[in-house]
Amino acid sequence: MRKxxxxxxxxxxxxxxxxxxxxxxxxxxQRDILDRFSIDSCGTGGWHAGERAxxxxxxxARSRGIELSFRARQITNQCLxxxxxxxxxxxxxxxxxxxxxxxxxxxxxxxxxTKGRRRNVPDPYYGGGDGFALVLxxxxxACEGLLDELLQGD
Numbered sequence: 001m002r003k004x005x006x007x008x009x010x011x012x013x014x015x016x017x018x019x020x021x022x023x024x025x026x027x028x029x030q031r032d033i034l035d036r037f038s039i040d041s042c043g044t045g046g047w048h049a050g051e052r053a054x055x056x057x058x059x060x061a062r063s064r065g066i067e068l069s070f071r072a073r074q075i076t077n078q079c080l081x082x083x084x085x086x087x088x089x090x091x092x093x094x095x096x097x098x099x100x101x102x103x104x105x106x107x108x109x110x111x112x113x114t115k116g117r118r119r120n121v122p123d124p125y126y127g128g129g130d131g132f133a134l135v136l137x138x139x140x141x142a143c144e145g146l147l148d149e150l151l152q153g154d
Contacts, residue, residue: 003038004150005083008109009093013043013072014054016089016121016135020109022066023136024143031147040083044096046074054125060132077101087112087146090120110138112145 006024010017021041028034043049052058053068061068077100080086086106088094097106110118121138124131 001036003036004085005038006040006085006087006146006150007075007079007083008039008041008087008089009044009075009097010041010089010121011043011045011093011123012048012125013041013074014048014051015057015123015125015132016109016139017041017043018053018068018070018072019057019061019066019136020087020089020121020139020143021070022061022068023139024147026066027143027147033151038083041070042073042075042079044075044093048072049074056129057124057132057135060129060136064136066136075100085146085150090123109142109146111142112149113138113142114145115141 008017008020018041021039025039028037049072051072058068080102086097086102087109088097089109094106094108109121121135124135
């Protein structure tokens with residue numbers, strides 16, 4: 001069985017997209033279907049390439065039982081062909097990926113949210129600790145919705 005590729009994208013790959021990757025991975029594991037997916041994350045910029053997730057995001061995620069053990073990397077043109085679904089955290093990330101040649105497989109994360117009416121997952125990098133908790137809440141909801149939608153095709 002071919003794995004479905006899901007790539008989460010934010011700006012630097014140290015806050016939102018690694019959290020989305022870890023949450024989606026955990027939700028798929030809870031449903032015992034992790035082996036059906038190839039899951040990764042990256043950033044539109046390369047400033048943080050090789051770094052671990054932001055310490056504040058790690059702490060906030062860890063408080064919810066989520067470990068962020070990934071290293072940041074920048075999106076490449078190969079990502080556009082390697083993944084079935086490219087999920088961007090905000091409209092700027094979406095625009096940047098589309099400018100690289102991303103097609104209809106490129107979508108906003110919160111298009112899958114079941115709660116609220118936000119369009120973008122806010123970047124918590126320059127804010128306080130509450131911003132990280134909000135991002136995790138938004139991602140938890142949207143990852144559940146994304147997983148449900150991907151499974152509808154089965």
